[in-house]
Amino acid sequence: MKKRFLLSSICIIALCASLITGATFALFTSESQNNISITSGKVEMLYPYGYTKISDTNNFNFHKGIDLISSEMSIYCIAYGAVLFCEPEEDDEELYKIAILHRNHFVSIYMHLDASTIPTTLKVGERIEGRTVLGKVKNNAYLHF
Numbered sequence: 001m002k003k004r005f006l007l008s009s010i011c012i013i014a015l016c017a018s019l020i021t022g023a024t025f026a027l028f029t030s031e032s033q034n035n036i037s038i039t040s041g042k043v044e045m046l047y048p049y050g051y052t053k054i055s056d057t058n059n060f061n062f063h064k065g066i067d068l069i070s071s072e073m074s075i076y077c078i079a080y081g082a083v084l085f086c087e088p089e090e091d092d093e094e095l096y097k098i099a100i101l102h103r104n105h106f107v108s109i110y111m112h113l114d115a116s117t118i119p120t121t122l123k124v125g126e127r128i129e130g131r132t133v134l135g136k137v138k139n140n141a142y143l144h145f
Contacts, residue, residue: 043070046142065109069142078108079130086122088115098122098134110134111144 046067051060077100084099084107096118097111113135122134137143 043068065144067142075134077132083126114138
């Protein structure tokens with residue numbers, strides 16, 4: 001379990017570093033499929049990975065991902081892989097979570113996706129290419145990655 005947590009932590013830190021340094025990463029876009037990199041003004045980081053202070057207290061909470069917010073955005077798979085799960089979230093069945101297993105046991109998890117935008121063909125075990133559309137995040141919602 002510690003090894004899995006450490007690997008996940010390293011992957012998320014690497015992703016955050018890519019986002020912060022402005023490196024292009026094929027994750028998000030508006031409706032255009034010609035430009036699928038993150039550019040300034042399109043996507044903001046709502047919450048970073050790691051410990052964050054809970055407002056008005058001296059307590060900290062560990063956030064196991066990054067939260068990105070924008071106006072309605074399409075979500076793309078970051079790389080070739082196989083669907084581990086595609087299911088409704090426990091507390092809101094209108095939102096879905098999807099996990100993709102990539103090479104070298106890297107797993108990307110996408111949460112808070114609009115259920116009505118998930119491709120009906122997306123099934124557990126299905127192999128998908130990078131840049132495959134997984135769904136959309138609604139206005140005033142965010143992607144937990």
